[in-house]
Amino acid sequence: MSTDLLAVTHLSKTFRGPGGVAIHAVNDVSFAIRPGEIVALVGESGSGKSTIGRAITRLIRPSAGQVVFRDRDIAALAEDECRPLRKDLQIVFQDPWGALNPRLRVRTLIEEPLKLHGTADARARTARVEALADRVRLSRELLGRYPNELSGGQLQRVCIARAIATDPALVVLDEPTSSLDLSVRAGILRLLNTLRRETGAAMLFISHDLGTVRLISDRILVLYLGGVVEEGATRDVFERPQHPYTQALLSAHLPPDPKAKLARHLLDGEIPSAIHLPPGCAFASRCPIATERCRHERPVLMAAGAADQRAACLLVAEGKNRI
Numbered sequence: 001m002s003t004d005l006l007a008v009t010h011l012s013k014t015f016r017g018p019g020g021v022a023i024h025a026v027n028d029v030s031f032a033i034r035p036g037e038i039v040a041l042v043g044e045s046g047s048g049k050s051t052i053g054r055a056i057t058r059l060i061r062p063s064a065g066q067v068v069f070r071d072r073d074i075a076a077l078a079e080d081e082c083r084p085l086r087k088d089l090q091i092v093f094q095d096p097w098g099a100l101n102p103r104l105r106v107r108t109l110i111e112e113p114l115k116l117h118g119t120a121d122a123r124a125r126t127a128r129v130e131a132l133a134d135r136v137r138l139s140r141e142l143l144g145r146y147p148n149e150l151s152g153g154q155l156q157r158v159c160i161a162r163a164i165a166t167d168p169a170l171v172v173l174d175e176p177t178s179s180l181d182l183s184v185r186a187g188i189l190r191l192l193n194t195l196r197r198e199t200g201a202a203m204l205f206i207s208h209d210l211g212t213v214r215l216i217s218d219r220i221l222v223l224y225l226g227g228v229v230e231e232g233a234t235r236d237v238f239e240r241p242q243h244p245y246t247q248a249l250l251s252a253h254l255p256p257d258p259k260a261k262l263a264r265h266l267l268d269g270e271i272p273s274a275i276h277l278p279p280g281c282a283f284a285s286r287c288p289i290a291t292e293r294c295r296h297e298r299p300v301l302m303a304a305g306a307a308d309q310r311a312a313c314l315l316v317a318e319g320k321n322r323i
């Protein structure tokens with residue numbers, strides 16, 4: 001038995017695009033999540049975050065690699081073997097409007113997973129629905145309403161209540177605050193922090209925004225073009241980012257100063273196409289310090305910075321990875 005709740009090894013996912021063209025959405029990604037841990041997956045749009053989240057919750061099948069949840073490779077399971085897993089592995093999507101059936105009352109929506117996963121007694125379910133509403137700080141008055149009568153923030157609370165209804169061991173949150181007004185985002189983040197303490201569930205928090213994950217995660221994985229370029233404890237990654245991409249992302253978050261402007265400029269270019277992967281480092285085309293070697297040789301994650309911090313940059317070995 002391993003101490004990891006989830007261990008993803010060499011995960012790859014290739015989609016078929018128009019005309020059968022191969023889209024390399026996720027390329028050889030490995031990481032683990034311990035019980036109760038909050039791991040953030042950060043990257044620009046198109047970097048493969050949702051694909052990883054969907055593979056972990058077994059909404060899609062990986063093209064290669066393993067997703068071992070509680071010592072069982074769920075990537076290899078047949079569809080009908082997955083159902084019992086859903087109780088333990090839940091996902092919250094970015095768009096709460098699209099995730100909820102508009103014809104069902106909030107009460108029924110929160111009750112659904114309880115029915116599905118075998119809380120047989122109707123009175124027990126009613127009590128549980130009310131307790132869940134309290135837990136996600138959703139006024140009980142709203143239980144009788146329909147989704148279109150709720151705000152985006154309230155709807156996302158409904159989605160979170162559904163996700164935690166069955167006491168899952170792991171919840172994947174795929175940009176849960178990105179579609180919400182700035183004013184309600186902080187409230188949802190506070191709620192997730194509270195839930196983590198109250199429920200002990202581990203979370204994979206997906207976001208394109210480093211500022212958001214700083215508030216909530218224990219550990220960060222930085223994704224670029226379907227591959228992990230840096231990983232480490234949140235504090236270490238923020239204090240001493242090792243990969244040039246992470247450094248550029250973080251500088252763009254600093255208050256305006258000449259250095260920050262430079263960093264913003266550095267990330268102006270486009271992320272390369274997932275159809276024609278570059279032969280060397282995926283970030284080389286936008287990296288201000290890339291060498292000729294970087295364009296031909298693919299870097300792997302290696303120790304850099306603090307203990308348990310790693311970066312996939314060829315320049316780390318020479319200590320020349322500062323932008």
Ligand SMILES: Nc1ncnc2c1ncn2[C@@H]1O[C@H](COP(=O)(O)OP(=O)(O)O)[C@@H](O)[C@H]1O
Binds near residue numbers: 016
């Ligand atoms: N069902 C699909 N069919 C074809 N291509 C897809 C599909 N889902 C995602 N992709 C492609 O895979 C890449 C990664 O997408 P995604 O995982 O959604 O990234 P992110 O969530 O980081 O924005 C993108 O190039 C995207 O266009």
Ligand SMILES: [Mg+2]
Binds near residue numbers: 051174
């Ligand atoms: Mg996404």
